[in-house]
Amino acid sequence: MTVLVTGGAGYIGSHTVRALVDKGRSVVVLDNLQKGHKQAVKGADLVIGDISNEELVTEIIKKYDVTSVIHFAADSLVEESMMEPRKYYHNNVIKTIKLLDAILKNSINKIVFSSTAAVYGSPKEVPIQENIELKPTNVYGRTKRMIENVLEDYDMAYGLKYIALRYFNAAGACVTGEIGEDHSPESHLIPIILQVALGKRDKLIIYGNDYHTKDGTCIRDYVHVSDLAEAHILALEALEGGKDSTIYNVGNGKGFSVKEIVLEIEKFIGKEIPKEISLRRPGDPDILIASIEKIKKELGWHPKYTLYDIIETAWRWHNSHPQGFEE
Numbered sequence: 651m652t653v654l655v656t657g658g659a660g661y662i663g664s665h666t667v668r669a670l671v672d673k674g675r676s677v678v679v680l681d682n683l684q685k686g687h688k689q690a691v692k693g694a695d696l697v698i699g700d701i702s703n704e705e706l707v708t709e710i711i712k713k714y715d716v717t718s719v720i721h722f723a724a725d726s727l728v729e730e731s732m733m734e735p736r737k738y739y740h741n742n743v744i745k746t747i748k749l750l751d752a753i754l755k756n757s758i759n760k761i762v763f764s765s766t767a768a769v770y771g772s773p774k775e776v777p778i779q780e781n782i783e784l785k786p787t788n789v790y791g792r793t794k795r796m797i798e799n800v801l802e803d804y805d806m807a808y809g810l811k812y813i814a815l816r817y818f819n820a821a822g823a824c825v826t827g828e829i830g831e832d833h834s835p836e837s838h839l840i841p842i843i844l845q846v847a848l849g850k851r852d853k854l855i856i857y858g859n860d861y862h863t864k865d866g867t868c869i870r871d872y873v874h875v876s877d878l879a880e881a882h883i884l885a886l887e888a889l890e891g892g893k894d895s896t897i898y899n900v901g902n903g904k905g906f907s908v909k910e911i912v913l914e915i916e917k918f919i920g921k922e923i924p925k926e927i928s929l930r931r932p933g934d935p936d937i938l939i940a941s942i943e944k945i946k947k948e949l950g951w952h953p954k955y956t957l958y959d960i961i962e963t964a965w966r967w968h969n970s971h972p973q974g975f976e977e
């Protein structure tokens with residue numbers, strides 16, 4: 651009963667692997683290390699390779715007696731997806747379909763899939779419920795929506811049971827301080843602010859202050875990476891218990907603007923962050939806040955960590971690992 655975790659050397663994947671191992675689960679990671687770090691994989695075997703390599707996936711499934719898959723491997727930067735759509739359609743769509751075909755050929759019928767709030771676009775009403783009309787504003791969100799469609803069709807035709815988790819903005823680090831976020835180059839708001847605080851960057855560039863929000867900067871729902879890890883475990887256990895395929899939002903249910911995040915971090919570290927307003931970043935929606943009622947009710951999941959916890963754990967990780975995993 652081994653769980654195959656694709657992208658398990660990445661940020662959210664490695665925290666989920668850690669949580670699975672802590673629960674006594676047997677885990678094998680498949681990651682091509684294009685972004686991930688082998689040092690981030692704790693307590694599980696890491697196979698370095700690509701999800702599109704059917705032969706390798708088959709070999710792993712047989713060798714480890716894999717019975718379910720959690721699929722994180724993807725490219726996931728909104729701005730990059732607008733500049734390089736081909737990269738996103740290839741990695742997130744074509745390669746995921748190859749992975750799905752390989753696991754089906756090996757009679758695996760349970761998968762938890764990393765989807766995203768980016769499938770919603772810029773909805774008029776928040777909090778966002780799972781059943782609203784989807785109008786992704788960027789290529790990245792469209793690739794994830796495409797895979798949700800593929801999963802729905804594969805379930806109907808081949809009985810592949812899936813839970814797609816549409817996460818909002820993952821942030822924070824493992825409370826033990828052993829693993830955390832290490833993207834290179836970093837593009838996410840909270841680690842960038844912390845890099846400025848640590849003197850690794852001159853200033854924060856705020857992408858636009860003319861959004862339809864209270865202070866003009868984008869509002870996002872930041873969810874702790876360990877809360878996300880727990881949601882994956884509950885989703886996996888639900889599928890193993892015979893639950894039918896479905897989709898859940900995973901967020902904190904609260905929104906913070908870019909300016910509010912900066913202010914909270916300034917309060918936490920006790921100094922001002924140099925910042926400058928620039929043009930909007932392509933593809934950014936105004937406001938994304940999750941309704942988390944469905945996952946609370948059906949899986950009993952609820953976020954344990956607050957924004958303060960996110961900032962505290964992220965700060966501890968970045969402060970103690972200024973070079974990330976490379977030290």
Ligand SMILES: NC(=O)c1ccc[n+]([C@@H]2O[C@H](COP(=O)([O-])OP(=O)(O)OC[C@H]3O[C@@H](n4cnc5c(N)ncnc54)[C@H](O)[C@@H]3O)[C@@H](O)[C@H]2O)c1
Pocket residue numbers: 656657658659660661662663680681682683684685686687699700701702721722723724725726741745764765766767816817818819820821833
């Ligand atoms: N970070 C967020 O806020 C966020 C929010 C919503 C959804 N997601 C989704 O969650 C998943 C994980 O995100 P993350 O922030 O941990 O990203 P990440 O880049 O840290 O992790 C992705 C991992 O997948 C690996 N990978 C990519 N393509 C691969 C391939 N073809 N074969 C094998 N390995 C491959 C990378 O090396 C990396 O280790 C992604 O699918 C992303 O779209 C992330």
Ligand SMILES: O=c1ccn([C@@H]2O[C@H](COP(=O)(O)OP(=O)(O)O[C@H]3O[C@H](CO)[C@@H](O)[C@H](O)[C@H]3O)[C@@H](O)[C@H]2O)c(=O)[nH]1
Pocket residue numbers: 726727728766767768817818819820837838839840842854855856857858868869870908931934938
């Ligand atoms: O240097 C920076 C970086 C970010 N932002 C803003 O901060 C907000 C958050 O940006 P970021 O941390 O890059 O996350 P998102 O672009 O919102 O995307 C994240 O959250 C999505 C779900 O909401 C996921 O799908 C993506 O994978 C994940 O990268 C956005 O308004 C950005 O414009 C800045 O102003 N300056």
